Amino acid sequence: MLINELQFQFGSGQEANRFLNELTHWTSSSGHISVKAKLAKGSDTVSVKYQFDGKGFDYTSSELDDLARQYGGEEI
Numbered sequence: 001m002l003i004n005e006l007q008f009q010f011g012s013g014q015e016a017n018r019f020l021n022e023l024t025h026w027t028s029s030s031g032h033i034s035v036k037a038k039l040a041k042g043s044d045t046v047s048v049k050y051q052f053d054g055k056g057f058d059y060t061s062s063e064l065d066d067l068a069r070q071y072g073g074e075e076i
Helices: 015-023 061-069
Strands: 002-009 035-040 045-052
Touching: 002 061, 015 035, 015 045, 015 061, 045 061
Parallel strands: none
Antiparallel strands: 002 045, 035 045
16 A cells, blocks of 8 residues: 655635545545545645555546645645
């Protein structure tokens, strides 16, 4: 298993919290990957961890990027 960790920066703590709340019910399109997320480096940054089994292509990072953009965030 591969553990990936990404961090997303938002314009405000409110946007970061909205993204964080969205992730509590989110799973990747493959349906096999769930994420663990928490605030990091202050109230406007979210750290996301997930496990990938290494089989096939991992779309999770791209999906998380798209979701973060919906809340005004970007990967750092």
